[in-house]
Amino acid sequence: xxxxxxxxxxxxxxxxxxxxxxxxxxxxxxxxxxxxxxxxxxxxxxxxxxxxxxxxxxxxxxxxxxxxxxxxxxxxxxxxxxxxxxxxxxxxxxxxxxxxxxxxxxxxxxxxxxxxxxxxxxxxxxxxxxxxxxxxxxxxxxxxxxxxxxxxxxxxxxxxxxxxxxxxxxxxxxxxxxxxxxxxxxxxxxxxxxxxxxxxxxxxxxxxxxxxxxxxxxxxxxxxxxxxxxxxxxxxxxxxxxxxxxxxxxxxxxxxxxxxxxxxxxxxxxxxxxxxxxxxxxxxxxxxxxxxxxxxxxxxxxxxxxxxxxxxxxxxxxxxxxxxxxxxxxxxxxxxxxxxxxxxxxxxxxxxxxxxxxxxxxxxxxxxxxxxxxxxxxxxxxxxxxxxxxxxxxxxxxxxxxxxxxxxxxxxxxxxxxxxxxxxx
Amino acid sequence: xxxxxxxxxxxxxxxxxxxxxxxxxxxxxxxxxxxxxxxxxxxxxxxxxxxxxxxxxxxxxxxxxxxxxxxxxxxxxxxxxxxxxxxxxxxxxxxxxxxxxxxxxxxxxxxxxxxxxxxxxxxxxxxxxxxxxxxxxxxxxxxxxxxxxxxxx
Ligand code: HEM
Numbered sequence: 001x002x003x004x005x006x007x008x009x010x011x012x013x014x015x016x017x018x019x020x021x022x023x024x025x026x027x028x029x030x031x032x033x034x035x036x037x038x039x040x041x042x043x044x045x046x047x048x049x050x051x052x053x054x055x056x057x058x059x060x061x062x063x064x065x066x067x068x069x070x071x072x073x074x075x076x077x078x079x080x081x082x083x084x085x086x087x088x089x090x091x092x093x094x095x096x097x098x099x100x101x102x103x104x105x106x107x108x109x110x111x112x113x114x115x116x117x118x119x120x121x122x123x124x125x126x127x128x129x130x131x132x133x134x135x136x137x138x139x140x141x142x143x144x145x146x147x148x149x150x151x152x153x154x155x156x157x158x159x160x161x162x163x164x165x166x167x168x169x170x171x172x173x174x175x176x177x178x179x180x181x182x183x184x185x186x187x188x189x190x191x192x193x194x195x196x197x198x199x200x201x202x203x204x205x206x207x208x209x210x211x212x213x214x215x216x217x218x219x220x221x222x223x224x225x226x227x228x229x230x231x232x233x234x235x236x237x238x239x240x241x242x243x244x245x246x247x248x249x250x251x252x253x254x255x256x257x258x259x260x261x262x263x264x265x266x267x268x269x270x271x272x273x274x275x276x277x278x279x280x281x282x283x284x285x286x287x288x289x290x291x292x293x294x295x296x297x298x299x300x301x302x303x304x305x306x307x308x309x310x311x312x313x314x315x316x317x318x319x320x321x322x323x324x325x326x327x328x329x330x331x332x333x334x335x336x337x338x339x340x341x342x343x344x345x346x347x348x349x350x351x352x353x354x355x356x357x358x359x360x361x362x363x364x365x366x367x368x369x370x371x372x373x374x375x376x377x378x379x380x381x382x383x384x385x386x387x388x389x390x391x392x393x394x395x396x397x398x399x400x401x402x403x404x405x406x407x408x409x410x411x412x413x414x415x416x417x418x419x420x421x422x423x424x425x
Numbered sequence: 426x427x428x429x430x431x432x433x434x435x436x437x438x439x440x441x442x443x444x445x446x447x448x449x450x451x452x453x454x455x456x457x458x459x460x461x462x463x464x465x466x467x468x469x470x471x472x473x474x475x476x477x478x479x480x481x482x483x484x485x486x487x488x489x490x491x492x493x494x495x496x497x498x499x500x501x502x503x504x505x506x507x508x509x510x511x512x513x514x515x516x517x518x519x520x521x522x523x524x525x526x527x528x529x530x531x532x533x534x535x536x537x538x539x540x541x542x543x544x545x546x547x548x549x550x551x552x553x554x555x556x557x558x559x560x561x562x563x564x565x566x567x568x569x570x571x572x573x574x575x576x577x578x
Contacts, residue, residue, distance in 0.1 A: 107525055110521060110524065110525040111518075111521045111525075114489075114521060117485065117490070118490070118493065121490055124486070134439075134440070141451075141452075141455070143478075143479070143482055144455055144478065146481075146482045146485060146486070147478040147479055147480075147481045147482030147483075148478055148481075150481035150482065150484070150485050151477050151478050151481040154481060155477075157525055157526075157528055158528045158534075160528075160529070161528035161529040161531075161532075161533070161534045161543065162534025162535070162536070162542060162543070163528045163531070163533045163534040164534075166473060166474075166477055167470050167473040168468065168469045168470040168473055168474050168477075169468040169469065169470075172465055172468040172469045173462075173469055173470075173474050173477075175461075176458045176459075176461045176462045176465075176469060176474070177458075177474075177478065179454055179455075179457060179458035179461065180454075180455055180458035180459070180478070182451075182454055183450075183451045183452065183453070183454030183455035183456075183457070183458060184451065184455055185451070186447045186448075186450050186451030186454060187447065187448050187451030187452060187455070188451075189447055189451075190440060190443070190444040190445070190446070190447025190448040190451060191440070191444065191448065193440070193441070193443065193444045193447075194438045223501045223506075223509065225497065225513060226510070229510055229513060229514065232514055233513075233514055233517045233518060233521075236514065236518050237517070237518040237521045237522060240518060240522060241521075241522050241525055241526075244522075244550075244554075245526070257545065258545065258547070258550040258554075259522065259525075259526040259529060259530075259545075259547050259550060259551065260529070260545065260547075261529045261542070261543055262541070262542070262543075262544070263544060263545060266540075266541050266544045267540075267541030268541070271541075272541040272542070273539055273541045273542070274539075274542075275539075276536070276538040276539045278538040279536065279538050279539070398539070
């Protein structure tokens with residue numbers, strides 16, 4: 001009985017499908033159209049292009065995009081905080097996990113998206129191109145859905161390789177492309193609900209058409225790509241891609257890191273650098289005998305501390321991750337002083353900064369992310385550090401010597417390096 | 426007859442309340458994205474951004490897909506059912522892994538001052554992957570074909 005499942009009107013995931021109709025009834029145009037329609041009907045029955053496979057792949061891809069979207073929005077909220085969604089400082093490795101998942105899931109989505117587009121591809125060309133207003137809308141919104149998805153994955157994959165062949169600021173372009181795609185995805189799901197209901201109806205054969213012995217898959221045309229072939233491609237390539245790149249954030253896979261832009265144990269003092277001291281124009285700071293940390297109180301009164309004074313404060317050691325927005329991360333053993341003890345030493349007691357943020361600024365001369373703010377909860381914690389050492393050595397200039405911020409659950413771009421001033425706002 | 430079958434005679438099913446909710450919410454979200462791009466024009470460069478969205482769809486549909494179909498059409502002539510299937514698998518997997526990581530392999534973003542950025546020989550690793558995956562897939566396919574022939578004899 002199941003054979004009828006692909007003979008309905010709305011068969012393809014791309015819109016309604018007519019039965020082939022009398023071939024050659026009219027001029028060359030209608031003959032061509034009849035051939036097109038025949039191809040589409042054939043395609044919908046064949047395992048590799050069935051609505052069943054399109055729907056199932058769609059669900060997997062939709063889940064992957066949802067993970068990317070939620071982790072991406074979380075990353076955005078880290079960098080653009082809002083009062084109605086305060087991000088807690090624990091667990092310390094939460095951002096490491098969420099952004100690691102963002103990039104890993106995004107990369108795995110590349111084969112999933114291409115598999116999905118391959119499955120539905122025979123349903124795109126059709127004459128007349130649209131049936132009615134709703135169908136026209138459905139077809140039109142495929143453009144932002146497909147273009148936006150390809151662009152999201154492309155900008156993501158290029159960004160982690162520090163390659164920017166476009167003329168917009170990556171986070172902004174990627175951010176709005178994500179909203180475009182999520183919107184187009186909602187529309188698409190709404191329009192395809194009948195197909196989803198059909199495919200996932202209670203009692204439906206979980207293997208769907210195309211897996212059975214009597215299916216065209218293994219029967220009629222053995223030269224074609226099979227349903228199983230598409231699944232083996234999607235699963236195999238998503239799996240291998242993850243296996244050989246996720247080591248950039250997931251330590252058990254580190255030795256398999258073959259295709260990733262970073263390996264978290266490569267870099268000065270055993271972990272990577274995103275902006276070097278030379279690139280930031282701060283290479284002399286580490287050896288500057290006149291280095292002072294300027295501290296500005298809530299009333300605007302200024303004081304300063306030398307490195308010697310900083311070193312006399314209680315020494316604190318912590319194992320905290322450095323987790324880059326680009327998806328790599330490493331656990332590092334830091335030593336230094338707490339931000340709170342430095343403010344205390346500068347004559348700003350906790351009572352004077354209970355509800356106040358602290359701006360941490362860098363000596364960095366070039367590039368973005370020259371300062372960051374620390375919220376009051378985080379600023380009072382004993383694991384919110386100004387680090388002087390990493391992995392048992394004095395901080396390397398590329399890691400922000402002589403002094404850098406390091407706090408739990410924070411993207412790397414907010415772990416300000418080459419710190420020269422603190423301001424209680 | 427399954428109840429899940431669409432009413433083919435009555436034309437395509439019209440969207441119900443859930444479908445309309447998704448369609449309206451999705452359209453609003455898309456509009457919000459486009460407005461966002463124009464509001465943040467200084468950073469998002471709307472013309473360039475829209476060009477990339479459109480271009481991405483066109484490059485997929487008019488370049489990537491035809492290339493894949495052309496290679497697929499050529500593979501039809503390879504003898505042996507399992508060999509064809511495995512060859513397709515090997516070529517597709519190796520190609521998509523290359524597609525996903527070529528920006529890393531090409532090292533266009535490498536920094537002259539930062540050896541920790543793009544430190545791995547990814548181009549070489551990709552070459553090794555091709556050298557393993559494609560011939561490996563062909564060998565497996567040939568073995569499966571031979572076993573099948575054996576059982577049919
Ligand atoms: C190959 C796939 C992908 C990679 C490698 C990738 C990579 C990245 C990176 C590196 C960032 C951090 C940007 C920054 O803060 O500087 C980011 C942010 C983000 N990503 Fe992705 N991404 C991918 C796919 C996706 C997908 C499929 C979605 C949504 C469906 C998505 C949604 C977002 C969002 C919403 C942000 C936050 C942008 C912001 O902070 O303004 N990404 N992504």
